[in-house]
Amino acid sequence: MHEQMLYFLQQLLNGLTVGSAYALIAIGYTMVYGIIGMINFAHGEIYMIGAYIALITITGLATLNITFLPVVLVIALVLAMIVSSAFGWSMERVAYRPLRGGNRLNPLISAIGVSYFLKNYVLLAQGSRDIGFPLLIKGSWTFGDPNGFEANFSYMQLTIFIVTIVCMVALTLFISKSRLGRACRAVAQDLKMANLLGIDTHKIIAATFVIGSALAAVAGMLLGMYYGSIDPEFGFIAGLKAFTAAVLGGIGSIPGAMLGGIVLGVAESFTSAYLSTDYKDVVSFLLLILILLFRPSGLLGKPEVEKI
Amino acid sequence: MLTLENVHTQYGKIEALHGVSLTVEAGEIVTLIGANGAGKTTLLMTICGDPRASAGTITFDGRDITHEDTASIMRSGLAIVPEGRRIFPGLSVEENLHMGGFFRSKQEVLESMDYVCDLFPRLKERLSQRAGTMSGGEQQMLAIGRALMSRPRALFLDEPSLGLAPLIINQIFEIIGQLREEGITIFLVEQNANQALKLADRGYVLENGRIVLHDTGDNLLANEDVRKAYLGG
Numbered sequence A: 001m002h003e004q005m006l007y008f009l010q011q012l013l014n015g016l017t018v019g020s021a022y023a024l025i026a027i028g029y030t031m032v033y034g035i036i037g038m039i040n041f042a043h044g045e046i047y048m049i050g051a052y053i054a055l056i057t058i059t060g061l062a063t064l065n066i067t068f069l070p071v072v073l074v075i076a077l078v079l080a081m082i083v084s085s086a087f088g089w090s091m092e093r094v095a096y097r098p099l100r101g102g103n104r105l106n107p108l109i110s111a112i113g114v115s116y117f118l119k120n121y122v123l124l125a126q127g128s129r130d131i132g133f134p135l136l137i138k139g140s141w142t143f144g145d146p147n148g149f150e151a152n153f154s155y156m157q158l159t160i161f162i163v164t165i166v167c168m169v170a171l172t173l174f175i176s177k178s179r180l181g182r183a184c185r186a187v188a189q190d191l192k193m194a195n196l197l198g199i200d201t202h203k204i205i206a207a208t209f210v211i212g213s214a215l216a217a218v219a220g221m222l223l224g225m226y227y228g229s230i231d232p233e234f235g236f237i238a239g240l241k242a243f244t245a246a247v248l249g250g251i252g253s254i255p256g257a258m259l260g261g262i263v264l265g266v267a268e269s270f271t272s273a274y275l276s277t278d279y280k281d282v283v284s285f286l287l288l289i290l291i292l293l294f295r296p297s298g299l300l301g302k303p304e305v306e307k308i
Numbered sequence B: 001m002l003t004l005e006n007v008h009t010q011y012g013k014i015e016a017l018h019g020v021s022l023t024v025e026a027g028e029i030v031t032l033i034g035a036n037g038a039g040k041t042t043l044l045m046t047i048c049g050d051p052r053a054s055a056g057t058i059t060f061d062g063r064d065i066t067h068e069d070t071a072s073i074m075r076s077g078l079a080i081v082p083e084g085r086r087i088f089p090g091l092s093v094e095e096n097l098h099m100g101g102f103f104r105s106k107q108e109v110l111e112s113m114d115y116v117c118d119l120f121p122r123l124k125e126r127l128s129q130r131a132g133t134m135s136g137g138e139q140q141m142l143a144i145g146r147a148l149m150s151r152p153r154a155l156f157l158d159e160p161s162l163g164l165a166p167l168i169i170n171q172i173f174e175i176i177g178q179l180r181e182e183g184i185t186i187f188l189v190e191q192n193a194n195q196a197l198k199l200a201d202r203g204y205v206l207e208n209g210r211i212v213l214h215d216t217g218d219n220l221l222a223n224e225d226v227r228k229a230y231l232g233g
Helices: A002-036 A043-063 A069-099 A105-126 A156-179 A179-189 A191-196 A200-226 A234-249 A253-273 A277-295 B038-046 B070-074 B093-100 B106-119 B121-125 B137-146 B168-181 B193-199 B216-221 B224-230
Strands: A140-144 A151-154 B002-012 B014-024 B031-032 B055-062 B077-081 B154-158 B185-190 B200-206 B208-214
Touching: A002 A043, A002 A140, A002 A151, A002 A156, A002 A200, A002 A234, A043 A069, A043 A105, A043 A200, A043 A234, A069 A105, A069 A200, A069 B121, A105 B185, A140 A156, A140 B002, A140 B014, A151 A156, A156 A179, A156 A234, A156 A253, A156 B093, A179 A191, A179 A200, A179 B093, A191 A200, A191 B070, A200 A234, A234 A277, A253 A277, B002 B038, B014 B031, B014 B055, B014 B208, B031 B038, B031 B154, B031 B168, B031 B193, B038 B185, B070 B077, B077 B093, B077 B137, B093 B106, B093 B137, B106 B121, B106 B137, B121 B137, B137 B154, B137 B168, B168 B185, B168 B193, B185 B193, B193 B216, B200 B216, B208 B216
Parallel strands: B031 B185, B031 B200, B077 B154, B154 B185
Antiparallel strands: A140 A151, B002 B014, B002 B055, B200 B208
């Protein structure tokens, strides 16, 4: 009984870890959707680029003999966020803004193009093989019987929880209290009206891309390190999962994206543990289908009211 | 202050305004009346740059704004209370007002906030309420308050009386008169032609995208054709 309890806790921890990262990525999908009603299919690639930038920075710092861990981690994180944001900002500027006002399908197709472009760009620059991502945050707490099942709570997992919570609290405060956050909400509710109040809505939209990209980069670095290796396809499945998480939570809702990510991560972890790893992805997408069938607005989303 | 010369507006291939010319002088209340679908809202929105005029010129305060984008037009001293109010329903009353003064400095926003709260004590009581949960009349006051937050020199109102109780309509018209006293130029689009013309210095009648009549408010009120078409006899 005790052992089963520990096993359960272990799976819950693993699920929460991956789920936190899904949640961070999902926020980018949901914010962009909330404002311009478009799914940014290239968002997973931004996450992948974030992981690469973090890895390159860590490697670079090591060759410079900078090894003090907190400094290395902070520099890698900040640089990953900045570069990914630059990518996010540029793609909005180059691939989506010129298409605004036309058919809603156009930016969607453009997004798929951007996704392929970025994936192949990284493929050319970094090669197609897996690159090892050093686990810089080592160590863990273990619970249980050394001769039976031992549950592991690693410092890396703790780091992922803490960073995710900090990011979410910061984002929530930013959205609810700051001037720009208020403008983001106003633009999401009525873009045309915001424009009629003299607000440059293009800038607000660009800001949401920047914020979403920065959060995706955080997730990229954390999960890259957690999994131990990255490759140019790294963003594909994670992007798809995070998109599922965003829909699950209610697309357009930021708390929804957070909840959706966690729920999805935990569901996957339990499926792997109690059913089979093979069914992991099946269950996530089954969840997506079920939510679309029975609660299309998602767990926390509001039912869509068509504007006339 | 505001001049439209031979302005045309198209939605795709369909032309909604066929060469509209009109002027609004500083300090005036000018009203635009016309039936549903005559193009009143289109005319207002064209001045705001959304949709863009396909031909003609629009000048505001001596500046050609025909080809400027909406955000910069709305920063040049114009503000609009649009059709259907379009408050941000999920934002609080206070946040809605803040959005109206978005491009103003912190100090100016605080001053405007006091000014709007004095003008609409009802809003002051409800600053932290979600705007979408207020009554229609209160939402209309919020829409006007929000527009005033940028301290505009000219205010456009699109059907401010639509769907409101007579008592509230009187209050709204009273406020409009008060704003004119303060020197704000008013351009008022109304279906409630009777009340609008009583208040206005001058009026234009729009029919199928063309200005068909232009006179002082009193003369239009007395005009036989106008009475038949817009004042119910």
